[in-house]
Amino acid sequence: MGGNKEAKTQHKRLTPYPVFVFFFCSFLLLKPVKLNARQDDVEEDNDEYHPVNDIYQTAFWIYDCYLTPAQQARLGDGSHGIMRNLTKYRNRRNGPGFAHAVDEFNKVIKELKANGEITKNAKHLRHPTYDLTCHILYQVYSRTVAHQADALNNYQAFSNYVYGEINASLVNEFIAKTNITSKSVFMDLGCGIGNVVLQVAAQTGCESYGIEIMETPCKYAKRQLKEYATRMKAWSLPTGKVHFRHGDFLDTAANDMYTTMTRADVLLVNNYAFDATTNHSLAQMFLDLKEGTKIISLKSFVPKHHKINQRTLDMPESILKVEEFEYYSEAVSWTNNSGMYYVSTVDRSRLKPYYDALYSK
Numbered sequence: 001m002g003g004n005k006e007a008k009t010q011h012k013r014l015t016p017y018p019v020f021v022f023f024f025c026s027f028l029l030l031k032p033v034k035l036n037a038r039q040d041d042v043e044e045d046n047d048e049y050h051p052v053n054d055i056y057q058t059a060f061w062i063y064d065c066y067l068t069p070a071q072q073a074r075l076g077d078g079s080h081g082i083m084r085n086l087t088k089y090r091n092r093r094n095g096p097g098f099a100h101a102v103d104e105f106n107k108v109i110k111e112l113k114a115n116g117e118i119t120k121n122a123k124h125l126r127h128p129t130y131d132l133t134c135h136i137l138y139q140v141y142s143r144t145v146a147h148q149a150d151a152l153n154n155y156q157a158f159s160n161y162v163y164g165e166i167n168a169s170l171v172n173e174f175i176a177k178t179n180i181t182s183k184s185v186f187m188d189l190g191c192g193i194g195n196v197v198l199q200v201a202a203q204t205g206c207e208s209y210g211i212e213i214m215e216t217p218c219k220y221a222k223r224q225l226k227e228y229a230t231r232m233k234a235w236s237l238p239t240g241k242v243h244f245r246h247g248d249f250l251d252t253a254a255n256d257m258y259t260t261m262t263r264a265d266v267l268l269v270n271n272y273a274f275d276a277t278t279n280h281s282l283a284q285m286f287l288d289l290k291e292g293t294k295i296i297s298l299k300s301f302v303p304k305h306h307k308i309n310q311r312t313l314d315m316p317e318s319i320l321k322v323e324e325f326e327y328y329s330e331a332v333s334w335t336n337n338s339g340m341y342y343v344s345t346v347d348r349s350r351l352k353p354y355y356d357a358l359y360s361k
């Protein structure tokens with residue numbers, strides 16, 4: 001299964017305190033919590049799981065997203081009542097006080113749940129906001145991948161096998177730029193551990209696919225998907241239709257993803273470190289894409305000097321209309337600097353004048 005044994009033992013599900021009942025699902029802690037120990041700083045280490053903070057943040061998300069103002073009033077707010085107690089005892093690292101506040105919170109939530117009010121509110125939410133999505137995906141990641149991240153770093157630097165991550169806020173921008181909705185089909189070619197695929201599915205409810213050639217990240221993607229489905233259900237949210245495949249996206253005969261690709265509305269290709277052959281072969285496949293498909297990439301598939309003429313009519317570069325955008329610093333895992341990304345839209349109408357000229361001769 002990869003990962004090291006020691007880490008696994010340490011993170012075994014030791015439960016049972018404080019169990020937090022919400023919708024259909026309980027929060028089980030992944031490791032024993034010493035609430036009085038100084039170990040729950042959020043800043044300490046992003047890959048380390050912090051159960052107290054998880055519960056704390058979850059309580060505030062429930063409060064913000066699932067309750068009406070009248071229902072919120074029963075829990076107080078940042079300055080008084082149960083919500084104030086949660087913050088106060090967490091900040092003071094007072095275990096019993098925090099646990100008591102969680103109990104009080106649960107009492108109110110259980111009551112609202114029992115009379116169907118929360119489920120009614122959840123229906124209005126439809127898809128989670130970007131922020132809530134980040135929280136849920138953090139829950140998913142910390143339970144499936146975080147403590148075994150070392151196994152993922154065994155890649156060959158600067159090859160087709162580089163494992164690179166794109167920041168959730170940049171993915172959020174991709175969603176807006178390419179207009180992904182619940183009716184869209186999205187696909188990530190080289191999806192790694194599947195974060196982008198899950199984020200897009202969560203935020204939009206669309207069909208979302210990922211294919212990954214490396215075995216270990218793909219295994220994690222599938223694990224994340226399982227946890228994601230459970231979590232989304234617990235939050236009463238639709239999962240979208242999500243699939244991961246282990247395979248080579250260039251191997252069109254051996255994977256059913258090729259068919260899916262030809263009906264995709266949006267493709268993501270993190271081709272930052274692709275070699276020339278992979279880049280070229282993939283570009284040839286774009287000739288089979290449907291009209292209007294948008295391809296998001298980290299390097300352009302069309303050289304700036306490319307010109308459409310009778311000699312280049314059959315090349316994939318000629319059917320792509322490219323727009324260039326800038327991403328801010330810290331948006332991608334392989335560099336701290338800002339950089340450019342590209343959205344190419346399949347547009348064959350631009351070839352028509354050239355074909356007309358050809359046939360009118």
Ligand SMILES: *[C@@H]1O[C@H](CO)[C@@H](O)[C@H](O)[C@H]1NC(C)=O
Pocket residue numbers: 080081082085097100104
């Ligand atoms: C806040 O915590 C204190 C100490 O546990 C408790 O006495 C008080 O009732 C709590 N307030 C609310 C609104 O639950």
Ligand SMILES: *[C@@H]1O[C@H](CO)[C@@H](O)[C@H](O)[C@H]1NC(C)=O
Pocket residue numbers: 177178179
């Ligand atoms: C996104 O969709 C809306 C409504 O369908 C449309 O008005 C808008 O032009 C689209 N934007 C892009 C970038 O395609």
Ligand SMILES: *[C@@H]1O[C@H](CO)[C@@H](O)[C@H](O)[C@H]1NC(C)=O
Pocket residue numbers: 276279280283299300301302303316317
């Ligand atoms: C990728 O391939 C296309 C098509 O062969 C080519 O036009 C483009 O310059 C290549 N891009 C890079 C970054 O190698």
Ligand SMILES: *[C@@H]1O[C@H](CO)[C@@H](O)[C@H](O)[C@H]1NC(C)=O
Pocket residue numbers: 167168169330331332
């Ligand atoms: C992603 O971006 C957000 C906001 O732009 C930033 O707070 C966060 O630190 C970034 N994450 C990484 C891993 O760079």
Ligand SMILES: *[C@@H]1O[C@H](CO)[C@@H](O)[C@H](O)[C@H]1NC(C)=O
Pocket residue numbers: 333334335336
């Ligand atoms: C990014 O910045 C951090 C701290 O500022 C540094 O530790 C890290 O090595 C940098 N990473 C890259 C890829 O430059």
